[in-house]
Amino acid sequence: MDLGLLLAAIATVLLGIAVINIKSTTLFAPWCWLVVTIWGIALAHTLNNEILGSSGSGDAFTSSRQKYWIEAIQFGAHALVFCPFMSLLGAQRPQNKVWEFIVFSLWLILILPALETVLLSPGQLADTQGIRAWFMLVLIAVSAINVILSRFWISGILIGISQFLLVNPHLPNWSHLHYSHNMEAGLSLAIASFLVAFLQPKPDRSGIREEDLVWLDYRDMFGGMWALRIKERINQSATMYDWDLRLTWTGFVTADGSKLPEELPARTQEILHQHFYNLMRKFVPRDWINTRLNKSKSKLTDVSDPTVLNP
Known part of the structure; x- marks a missing residue:
């Protein structure tokens, strides 16, 4: 079984346990985005492995076109990591349902370079540098700080590092790690953050108002x-x-x-x-x-x- 799919399955089980406590709150939409993000990333990389495994018999031009398509799909999947946090920012009734369209619009804006490359300049690499790369870096920091400010600060740090790894190739050039297993490491840290949140003992608040x-x-x-x-x-x-x-x-x-x-x-x-x-x-x-x-x-x-x- 593909490692990415295995990690996604583990994460989904953990999230399935958590949904019991949040399904009646406005956190359910961010939870849904989180599940979509994890499986989107895992499936995008599984598709990459399958196509690379079957491209040996094809010509170089076809293989090159497939490579750019795969990179565009992976970029779109990785950009989903910002959607759960953006969904959380609008998790207030009564506008929380309409807010999800704004989250989807943000995702489209983030992946616009990949769409432009695929539709207008096929065969070229998407240019994800500039203000978009810095915006992603800011989103990573803010989403991590949001969790760090709660009692789950360890999970917040792990989530920040996980996001950094998953979108690392599209961040400013100076931050690139050139690590070949960013996806596996990113999903593993996401799972670790869930486990820490589950296993972290709840403080004794029996004596407070x-x-x-x-x-x-x-x-x-x-x-x-x-x-x-x-x-x-x-x-x-x-x-x-x-x-x-x-x-x-x-x-x-x-x-x-x-x-x-x-x-x-x-x-x-x-x-x-x-x-x-x-x-x-x-x-x-x-x-x-x-x-x-x-x-x-x-x-x-x-x-x-x-x-x-x-x-």
């Missing part, structure tokens, strides 16, 4: 980019409306930075329901939040969870 548990689990699930955005939104509203509440990276505090009282005032509880939990509902279902709320009066109901989600 229930609203902090919702926040920390959300932060770890969606990464640093969305966590920073939610934190900014809550604190902007808190300043504007003079709430005695602020959201920090590790949880909620009062406006002066001290710990919240054990029993929250009715006004603070109302703020959490109307603003923080409604923001959460743009990403996760009500049941996801309720499983983290121990007090019955804190749990979301049809009354406290309106259909229209206001920021």
